[in-house]
Amino acid sequence: MRLNELTWIIGGAQGSGVDSSANVFGRACAYGGLHVFGKREYYSNIMGEHSYFQIRVAAKPIRSHMDPINVLATFDAETIFRHFRDVTSDGAIIYDPSLVKTRIDDVPTLEAPVKQSLKSHLIALGLGETIRGALDAAAQRGVRLQPIPMSDFLADVAKKFNVDSLSKLSRMVNVLAVSASFGMLHYDFAEVAKAVQFVFRAKKSVAEMNVHGAKLAYDLVREKGTDGFAHRLSPIPAKDRRVYLAGSQAVGLGKMLSGCRFQTYYPITPASDESEYLEANQILPAGLAPDEPEAEEAAFLKENGNSIVVMQTEDEIAAIVMANGAALAGARSSTATSGPGFCLMMEGIGWAAINEVPVVITLYQRAGPSTGMPTRHEQGDLRFAIHAGHGDSPRIVFASGDLEESLYDTVKSFNFAERYQTPVIHLVDKALANSTQTLPYPVLDGVRIDRGELARPIEDGDYRRFRLTPNGISPRAVLGMRGTIFWNTGDEHDENGHITEDPTLRVLMMTKRMGKLGLALEEIPADDQFRYYGDADAETVVVSWGSTKGAILDAMDVLRGEGRKIGFLQFRLLHPFPTQHASRLLQGRTNLVDVEMNYSSPLVGLIREHTGIVVPHAIVKFQGRAMSCNELRDALAAVLDGNAEPRQVLIHGA
Amino acid sequence: MAPETILKPADFQTEVHNDWCPGCGDFGILKAMQMALADLKFERHNVAMFSGIGCSAKTVHYIDTYGIHTLHGRVLPFAMGAKLANPGLEVIAMGGDGDGLGIGAGHFVNAGRRNLDMMYVIFNNGVYGLTKGQASPTLKLGLKPKSLPKANINDAVNPLWLAIASGATFVARAYSFDIKHLKDLFVKGIQHRGYAFIDVLQPCPTYNNLNTKDWYGGEDRHDESGKRMPRVYKLEERGFDPLVRTEDEADEKKLQALRVAAEWGDAIPIGVFYQNPLLATFEDRLREQIPGYMEEPPAKQVIADAAGRPTVRVQKFLDELVVT
Numbered sequence A: 001m002r003l004n005e006l007t008w009i010i011g012g013a014q015g016s017g018v019d020s021s022a023n024v025f026g027r028a029c030a031y032g033g034l035h036v037f038g039k040r041e042y043y044s045n046i047m048g049e050h051s052y053f054q055i056r057v058a059a060k061p062i063r064s065h066m067d068p069i070n071v072l073a074t075f076d077a078e079t080i081f082r083h084f085r086d087v088t089s090d091g092a093i094i095y096d097p098s099l100v101k102t103r104i105d106d107v108p109t110l111e112a113p114v115k116q117s118l119k120s121h122l123i124a125l126g127l128g129e130t131i132r133g134a135l136d137a138a139a140q141r142g143v144r145l146q147p148i149p150m151s152d153f154l155a156d157v158a159k160k161f162n163v164d165s166l167s168k169l170s171r172m173v174n175v176l177a178v179s180a181s182f183g184m185l186h187y188d189f190a191e192v193a194k195a196v197q198f199v200f201r202a203k204k205s206v207a208e209m210n211v212h213g214a215k216l217a218y219d220l221v222r223e224k225g226t227d228g229f230a231h232r233l234s235p236i237p238a239k240d241r242r243v244y245l246a247g248s249q250a251v252g253l254g255k256m257l258s259g260c261r262f263q264t265y266y267p268i269t270p271a272s273d274e275s276e277y278l279e280a281n282q283i284l285p286a287g288l289a290p291d292e293p294e295a296e297e298a299a300f301l302k303e304n305g306n307s308i309v310v311m312q313t314e315d316e317i318a319a320i321v322m323a324n325g326a327a328l329a330g331a332r333s334s335t336a337t338s339g340p341g342f343c344l345m346m347e348g349i350g351w352a353a354i355n356e357v358p359v360v361i362t363l364y365q366r367a368g369p370s371t372g373m374p375t376r377h378e379q380g381d382l383r384f385a386i387h388a389g390h391g392d393s394p395r396i397v398f399a400s401g402d403l404e405e406s407l408y409d410t411v412k413s414f415n416f417a418e419r420y421q422t423p424v425i426h427l428v429d430k431a432l433a434n435s436t437q438t439l440p441y442p443v444l445d446g447v448r449i450d451r452g453e454l455a456r457p458i459e460d461g462d463y464r465r466f467r468l469t470p471n472g473i474s475p476r477a478v479l480g481m482r483g484t485i486f487w488n489t490g491d492e493h494d495e496n497g498h499i500t501e502d503p504t505l506r507v508l509m510m511t512k513r514m515g516k517l518g519l520a521l522e523e524i525p526a527d528d529q530f531r532y533y534g535d536a537d538a539e540t541v542v543v544s545w546g547s548t549k550g551a552i553l554d555a556m557d558v559l560r561g562e563g564r565k566i567g568f569l570q571f572r573l574l575h576p577f578p579t580q581h582a583s584r585l586l587q588g589r590t591n592l593v594d595v596e597m598n599y600s601s602p603l604v605g606l607i608r609e610h611t612g613i614v615v616p617h618a619i620v621k622f623q624g625r626a627m628s629c630n631e632l633r634d635a636l637a638a639v640l641d642g643n644a645e646p647r648q649v650l651i652h653g654a
Numbered sequence B: 001m002a003p004e005t006i007l008k009p010a011d012f013q014t015e016v017h018n019d020w021c022p023g024c025g026d027f028g029i030l031k032a033m034q035m036a037l038a039d040l041k042f043e044r045h046n047v048a049m050f051s052g053i054g055c056s057a058k059t060v061h062y063i064d065t066y067g068i069h070t071l072h073g074r075v076l077p078f079a080m081g082a083k084l085a086n087p088g089l090e091v092i093a094m095g096g097d098g099d100g101l102g103i104g105a106g107h108f109v110n111a112g113r114r115n116l117d118m119m120y121v122i123f124n125n126g127v128y129g130l131t132k133g134q135a136s137p138t139l140k141l142g143l144k145p146k147s148l149p150k151a152n153i154n155d156a157v158n159p160l161w162l163a164i165a166s167g168a169t170f171v172a173r174a175y176s177f178d179i180k181h182l183k184d185l186f187v188k189g190i191q192h193r194g195y196a197f198i199d200v201l202q203p204c205p206t207y208n209n210l211n212t213k214d215w216y217g218g219e220d221r222h223d224e225s226g227k228r229m230p231r232v233y234k235l236e237e238r239g240f241d242p243l244v245r246t247e248d249e250a251d252e253k254k255l256q257a258l259r260v261a262a263e264w265g266d267a268i269p270i271g272v273f274y275q276n277p278l279l280a281t282f283e284d285r286l287r288e289q290i291p292g293y294m295e296e297p298p299a300k301q302v303i304a305d306a307a308g309r310p311t312v313r314v315q316k317f318l319d320e321l322v323v324t
Helices: A018-031 A077-086 A112-124 A131-140 A150-160 A172-184 A189-199 A204-224 A247-258 A272-280 A295-304 A316-328 A339-344 A346-354 A382-387 A403-419 A503-523 A546-561 A579-586 A602-611 A629-640 B026-039 B056-062 B075-085 B097-103 B105-114 B159-166 B179-191 B213-217 B247-261 B282-289 B315-320
Strands: A005-013 A035-041 A050-058 A069-073 A087-095 A144-147 A242-246 A260-265 A309-312 A332-338 A360-365 A396-399 A424-429 A435-440 A487-489 A530-534 A540-545 A567-571 A573-575 A591-596 A617-621 A647-650 B047-051 B066-069 B090-096 B119-124 B170-175 B196-201 B232-234 B268-275
Touching (some): A005 A172, A018 A172, A018 A242, A050 A077, A069 A172, A077 A087, A077 A131, A087 A131, A112 A131, A131 A144, A144 A172, A150 A172, A172 A189, A172 A204, A189 A204, A242 A247, A247 A260, A247 A272, A247 A403, A247 B315, A260 A272, A272 A309, A272 A332, A309 B075, A316 A332, A316 B075, A332 A339, A332 A403, A382 A424, A382 A573, A396 A403, A403 A435, A424 A546, A487 B056, A530 A546, A540 A602, A540 A629, A546 A567, A546 A629, A567 A579, A591 A602, A629 A647, B026 B056, B026 B179, B047 B056, B056 B066, B056 B090, B066 B075, B075 B090, B075 B097, B075 B105, B090 B097, B097 B105, B097 B119, B097 B159, B105 B159, B159 B247, B159 B268, B170 B179, B247 B268
Parallel strands (some): A069 A087, A260 A332, A332 A360, A487 B066, A591 A617, B047 B066, B119 B196, B232 B268
Antiparallel strands (some): A005 A050, A035 A050, A035 A435, A242 A435, A396 A573, A530 A567, B170 B268
16 A cells, blocks of 8 residues: 555646645645645636646655656546546546546547547547546556546535525535545545635635535545555644745745835736736735834834735836836836746846846746747746847846745845846746645745845935946946936946947946856855755766756655666756856766756756766657656666667656 | 025036937927926936937936936836836936837837826927938828938827827927927926826927928918918917816817817917826825835835845745645
8 A cells, every 4th residue: 555655636627626626635635744746737728628736745745746647536527538547557536427428529628639549549448439438448457436426416515505506516526526535545534624624715605515515525435435445645743834835926925025026027827926926915014123223114114014016017028127117216126927028028138237227037937939838838948048138248047946946046036136236037937836835834034135235325426327346346326316316228338327339438348247247156155056966976967957856856866766876966047157066066977967848958058068068868858748757767767777868858748 | 404406407417418410309308308307496316317219318318317218119117117116206208209109109008007197208200310210100191201212101190199098197299499388398297196298399300301390380381471370389378278177077178189189280289288187196006005105115115124134024925825
């Protein structure tokens, strides 16, 4: 029996409540002290297309998903058709028996190749092209089938709570499927009820009805007897305090914490969630420590808190330049977008660079080019972020690898932006935005805000915004600060900010601006430039950046558990490139392997460009779904075993 | 605190060399702006001027306040960002007709929807001067200034119509060679509580040989006594009343403004076409959501203590996410 080591999926039509039910499942597990990693997949569609939520549960911290499904919770036909082949032979499928006659051709949202593949599979087994056939195919492999009479249960709930129409309860089938899953797994129902109550806390009557329905489904499964089922979940004592959150919340919390007080956005998947989270929570509790001198300020903060203005703009051009305008006035400001929106921001980023405006662009990468696959994952914008815009213009490109980094790195992004007075592009992606994870309660004691070198109000002073200084940093005044009149222009400028085409000044100003990147490399702590994991002396070292980190670390744990030696160099600062660290850590390794969620392995090129080191192996994935722990483990094992193709393309995931 | 020195128009002049063509209509706008700033007794550091790209955009370098010369077409969102971050600033945006109505037309419309308390001035001369006289969005269909190889085959947009349709709450037109009148409109526009748009007819002496100073001034036509008959006339001299006094007359006043703004050719009205001080500003609307917005706007908030520790207490939000 496998205890507390599970992959569970729930699927359904978009708009039918799949996210809420996954939230119930994840929370119920988390309440029981289990570690949870969740991954959300959905179409670019409001209603009707197939979405699913995959949750992995374990007794130890986990950072990625696994492809094999142990329990598949369904309430529609499409979810069964799409996922039944991925259920392990010791697993189970929860389903609505009223659907068994549904044919493949009855499901219009299945793409033609999927239909074809399903039909071939079932025909080969001599089974019908129906849900019955699919279920039988699974059962032949040993998969347990657990029917839940959804409509009977809904009728029971309707009767008990005097609901006049069953259609009002239709979304409850989600919770029935979740609760039936927990019945299969012999999990503690108290935790399930608690999670249901939390997720539906906005309306007490709805919460009660759902708890009642959940109990019916749970009891039915337990009564049927599931003793021989190979998978179990059981609460374990949690020694630490944990939160369960999504990546977009992690970045949003980072923005609150960082002092970001002005955020712009134009609606785009998967970036909008963050802005909406900020707007929903725009009044921020605040206060100074009692020993702080500014008593008046402290009193105001205590009473009114801080607040963040979130502006939905007319386009992404307005989003970046409005953020620039707010930054000039002295607010920490940022915008959040994805590839297509980032494309529109080039001129605003270049303007910020030449005028040394601190602004943060949170770039949620998704599959491109063009509209690409708007709701699917890719790390396709590394080179784009580094080179965005025309001319030589300084920017810092900083990539987070997991939810914790996303939170803390957001604060650091603002610190870098203000310290080096230049745009910072914080690279995150769809996988991070839509992953949920249990994490230790964030430790905020060490968080510091560094506003860089600021000018002070002066009388009759000679303030020059772009004063040439030894390190290239000029004290920064903000609009409205007495005695600090300055000019900005997208043209090359003199120390005051007036237009110049003087060749000598041009050289001085270019050198000043670009030189800040060298300063950043000197000053930014090594831990923010890279992180090294695994065996220090490994011959095989993975190089990567961004959200592949979770799958890499989990796959390495498996490989190292098998007695293999492997290391992982995670690049966090991508521009300016940490050349010396990279050279030192990669020189002399015989077996370097690049892992990226894109087609062309841009990190391989960057490493070669900056260090001359050749990375001979690449593992890439570009079908839009994040790498799983198991597929990456297999690909890395092939590299370690010396029988890998130079370029392996991963393809798992629906 | 020492009593503030009241600045004169000349005090708002910088030493930067002005490289506009001789006879350019921009000079009048620059002078009127400096006069308006002095009239309003502004201190330098409370005024932030934003401009787009083009000859008009150089204006900010000639005025001794904050001068933010931005990107082609993007002046409004830059200016709005600064105003939203610090609503205490006097924010004035300016740019050319191509800047505001061509490449920046989307921002023009959306600025109207918001009604921030700021002013936007378009220098309207019908051509893209700095790139040598291509047709701008305000050049009438079929016209062929000497700089064009062929007559203009795009129709013109009416900036006043577009401003009214977009929601601007103060809409005016001025003529850059009537500096006193222009200055008065700037003062009114700045004092207006809400978004003020001023379209300034500004002849380009180098590329637009059709809508010239002489043409606007009527040098080509004379009455029976031989007196020239200017094309430009002032709305206020004909008893035009643009002011919305109750919310229910707003639409009627807009329609009235559209009718008079349709006039062109022999009679070109200048003055205030529409003024509605009753509509809530964007700042008012934000205040509904954030009660302390005006007192502690984004740019004025204390975000860290002396040791750099954040002042915000995100624990409240983290606690909502706690599972164990």
